Amino acid sequence: MKARLSxxxxxxxxxxxxxxxxxxxxxxxxxxxxxxxxxxxxxxFTSENWFTTDGWTFANYADAWRxxxxxxGLLVSLLQVALVAGIGLVVxxxxxxxxxxxxxxxxxxxxxGVVILIILPVEVLAVPMFFTARDLGLxxxxxxxxxxxxxxxxxKAFNIYFLRQHFLSLPxxxxxxxxxxxxxxxxxxxxxxxxxxxPALATVVLLxxxxxxxxxxxxxxxxxxxxxRTVQLSLANLFTAPPIQWGDILACAxxxxxxxxxxxxxxxxxxxxxxxxxxxx
Amino acid sequence: MTSWKKAxxxxxxxxxxxxxxxxxxxxVWPMLRAFGWSFTNADLLAPEQARWSGLDNYSDLLxxxxxxxxxxxxALFALLVVPIQTVLAFLxxxxxxxxxxxxxxxxxxxxLPVIVSMPVLAxxxxxxxxxxHGGETGLVxxxxxLVGLPAQAWLRDPxxxxxxxxxxxxxxxxxxxxxxxxxxLQGVSRELLDAAxxxxxxxxxRVRHIVVPALRNTIVFVITVTTILAFRIFVQPYLMTRxxxxxxxxxxxxxxxxxxxxxxxxxxxxxxxxxxxxxxGGLTLLxxxxxxxxRT
Numbered sequence: 001m002k003a004r005l006s007x008x009x010x011x012x013x014x015x016x017x018x019x020x021x022x023x024x025x026x027x028x029x030x031x032x033x034x035x036x037x038x039x040x041x042x043x044x045f046t047s048e049n050w051f052t053t054d055g056w057t058f059a060n061y062a063d064a065w066r067x068x069x070x071x072x073g074l075l076v077s078l079l080q081v082a083l084v085a086g087i088g089l090v091v092x093x094x095x096x097x098x099x100x101x102x103x104x105x106x107x108x109x110x111x112x113g114v115v116i117l118i119i120l121p122v123e124v125l126a127v128p129m130f131f132t133a134r135d136l137g138l139x140x141x142x143x144x145x146x147x148x149x150x151x152x153x154x155x156k157a158f159n160i161y162f163l164r165q166h167f168l169s170l171p172x173x174x175x176x177x178x179x180x181x182x183x184x185x186x187x188x189x190x191x192x193x194x195x196x197x198x199p200a201l202a203t204v205v206l207l208x209x210x211x212x213x214x215x216x217x218x219x220x221x222x223x224x225x226x227x228x229r230t231v232q233l234s235l236a237n238l239f240t241a242p243p244i245q246w247g248d249i250l251a252c253a254x255x256x257x258x259x260x261x262x263x264x265x266x267x268x269x270x271x272x273x274x275x276x277x278x279x280x281x
Numbered sequence: 282m283t284s285w286k287k288a289x290x291x292x293x294x295x296x297x298x299x300x301x302x303x304x305x306x307x308x309v310w311p312m313l314r315a316f317g318w319s320f321t322n323a324d325l326l327a328p329e330q331a332r333w334s335g336l337d338n339y340s341d342l343l344x345x346x347x348x349x350x351x352x353x354x355x356a357l358f359a360l361l362v363v364p365i366q367t368v369l370a371f372l373x374x375x376x377x378x379x380x381x382x383x384x385x386x387x388x389x390x391x392x393l394p395v396i397v398s399m400p401v402l403a404x405x406x407x408x409x410x411x412x413x414h415g416g417e418t419g420l421v422x423x424x425x426x427l428v429g430l431p432a433q434a435w436l437r438d439p440x441x442x443x444x445x446x447x448x449x450x451x452x453x454x455x456x457x458x459x460x461x462x463x464x465x466l467q468g469v470s471r472e473l474l475d476a477a478x479x480x481x482x483x484x485x486x487r488v489r490h491i492v493v494p495a496l497r498n499t500i501v502f503v504i505t506v507t508t509i510l511a512f513r514i515f516v517q518p519y520l521m522t523r524x525x526x527x528x529x530x531x532x533x534x535x536x537x538x539x540x541x542x543x544x545x546x547x548x549x550x551x552x553x554x555x556x557x558x559x560x561x562g563g564l565t566l567l568x569x570x571x572x573x574x575x576r577t
Contacts, residue, residue, distance in 0.1 A: 018387075027406070027409055044417060104294075124562075239407075
């Protein structure tokens with residue numbers, strides 16, 4: 001950490017920061033606390049209401065799980081994220097490797113064509129993509145909807161671009177020596193290049209995880225049946241369908257958050273700090 | 282090209298095929314089809330019966346007060362979010378950029394809302410913004426009354442709904458931009474800062490004359506990316522206000538969604554999509570141009 005600017009006492013700076021951070025996180029802290037409160041005690045901001053042993057309950061969690069059919073919602077979301085991030089990683093890394101390391105006619109033109117697709121975010125693509133997904137039957141029952149939630153997002157222009165940068169920075173000598181031992185292109189890619197860019201792979205998985213766990217617009221179009229709802233749609237449904245039970249909604253929000261935090265922590269460990277810089281291109 | 286390289290390169294099509302086929306099928310082809318439909322009166326349920334209508338969809342959209350309102354709201358949202366979030370993220374990054382390991386926890390704290398999904402936060406903040414009713418109120422009003430300020434209706438007030446959503450969005454996204462600034466700060470010369478301090482430069486002067494120029498690239502990146510993200514806003518108004526009260530939080534993406542599924546007017550929805558692409562794509566190209574020029 002260079003470029004420190006403040007001369008103030010570290011202890012004082014730390015104290016001020018902790019106070020600011022707690023205030024900053026107050027909405028999330030309150031979300032967790034309130035999710036254990038009985039209905040009718042959630043919106044009363046008096047000390048008698050909160051600093052008491054009365055009125056705490058686990059019932060919101062049981063009710064939220066049942067009413068929002070969270071078992072199904074979590075399953076759909078976990079499958080969606082795992083499939084997009086997992087299969088997508090191989091699909092995009094393979095293309096990125098070809099653009100970085102193999103030589104073929106029209107490579108640069110093709111790559112430029114892929115890069116231009118980065119300007120299309122899901123909000124732009126949603127309506128046009130929906131018709132292709134519908135024509136291909138990627139909506140409806142569980143399997144079809146799961147395919148609809150995942151297949152269109154396996155190949156990502158940005159991920160190809162990002163991984164190519166990292167393959168380019170690998171030393172060529174590694175592959176030359178492997179080639180002398182008779183390793184084919186796929187083996188070089190799979191056993192040499194991929195492990196060498198592990199932090200970049202973890203970054204791509206994290207980006208996919210955050211993007212698709214929080215997906216809303218696309219599942220809204222694709223997951224039209226109850227059994228195909230993602231966890232966010234389950235939450236939105238609990239939030240809008242009467243009877244409105246605030247405790248249940250808050251418990252559901254907590255349950256929709258825990259898996260993504262756990263997964264984030266897990267993959268974050270594979271990223272070295274310098275990795276953060278590679279995103280700034 | 283060495284002989285092994287030549288042999289290996291014969292495998293190139295197999296490496297490329299899955300990704301390129303998927304991109305062609307789910308990105309290029311749908312966009313081309315949308316481009317075609319945008320000049321027709323295509324209907325959601327029977328797009329194949331579309332008839333040519335020239336530029337009607339585009340001119341209708343540009344004249345449509347609802348779409349114009351949606352565009353204005355989205356621009357206003359970006360105007361609120363981009364400067365405030367960028368400045369806050371910059372200041373936060375300067376503040377938490379310290380070597381002691383304990384500061385990792387602080388950085389993690391400010392980053393946490395980025396990990397929590399937007400739909401969850403939209404639902405949560407709707408609850409936090411609950412207006413006062415009887416003895417009950419949301420956390421935001423409770424915090425206001427703690428410092429002696431009057432309660433507000435927030436999301437139900439046509440003048441406050443959009444700023445309230447903007448405030449919540451800034452809170453959610455500031456940690457991400459803080460991390461980008463932190464990464465940029467690692468490239469600022471420590472020696473230069475120390476020398477400036479010894480020469481008597483104040484913290485403000487050091488930021489203005491050393492840190493800001495060194496981070497120019499990062500600042501441009503953050504501003505343009507935040508602008509693009511702001512224009513893509515959909516989840517917050519969809520869940521928090523449904524575009525209300527009185528269309529005060531209707532955004533471009535939501536109006537495209539409505540034109541598609543409520544009006545079922547596919548042709549017009551595609552025209553709106555392309556207008557939206559022109560905006561977002563233009564911003565992206567602008568950003569890439571800016572940062573590339575700085576690099577060379």
